[in-house]
Amino acid sequence: xxxRDRQQRVxxxxxxxxxxxxxxxxxxxxxxxxxxxxxxxxALRPSRMTPAKVVLAQAVVTLLSAIAWAVFxxxxxxxxxxxxxxGAVCVIPSGFFxxxxxxxxxxPTVGGLxxxxxxxxxxxxxxxxxxxxxxxxxxxxxxxxxFLLTLKTYWVALAIR
Numbered sequence: 294x295x296x297r298d299r300q301q302r303v304x305x306x307x308x309x310x311x312x313x314x315x316x317x318x319x320x321x322x323x324x325x326x327x328x329x330x331x332x333x334x335x336a337l338r339p340s341r342m343t344p345a346k347v348v349l350a351q352a353v354v355t356l357l358s359a360i361a362w363a364v365f366x367x368x369x370x371x372x373x374x375x376x377x378x379x380g381a382v383c384v385i386p387s388g389f390f391x392x393x394x395x396x397x398x399x400x401p402t403v404g405g406l407x408x409x410x411x412x413x414x415x416x417x418x419x420x421x422x423x424x425x426x427x428x429x430x431x432x433x434x435x436x437x438x439x440f441l442l443t444l445k446t447y448w449v450a451l452a453i454r
Contacts, residue, residue, distance in 0.1 A: 340451075345391050347446065348384060348387050348388045348391050351384045352380075354439075354443050355376075355384055355443050359439065366432075375433070375435040376438070378431075379424075379435065380439045382420040384443060385420060386420070390409050390412070390413045394406075
């Protein structure tokens with residue numbers, strides 16, 4: 294309040310006090326040529342990466358990580374299986390989500406995407422609980438590392454167009 298009073302006394306306008314409600318700004322959409330100039334031709338092409346390819350890439354990352362843990366870890370068997378189960382916790386819900394997307398491709402809705410993602414999150418939590426409860430030789434580091442590697446496969450898939 295003190296700053297505002299001082300600015301009014303000095304006569305300088307308050308930079309935060311703009312009349313945004315009274316002014317309407319018109320934004321022109323980009324034309325195709327403007328978008329190509331701004332983003333490049335490659336950015337406007339549709340991605341070749343499909344949800345099924347992402348799930349396949351996740352499965353490959355899971356298998357490679359499980360093999361690496363089984364070969365190089367001190368406790369080879371339990372570490373390899375823990376890594377495999379950690380990747381499966383990510384791959385299985387992603388596979389069901391991709392299947393759900395494929396089945397609803399004729400009439401996709403935002404609500405369907407949100408429901409599918411919610412189911413995926415709860416399925417991931419349920420699978421984590423199952424692995425923790427049922428697998429007695431669980432090794433936490435291989436499981437969590439493989440889960441995170443498999444989960445981050447999405448970012449690599451987004452980078453590949």
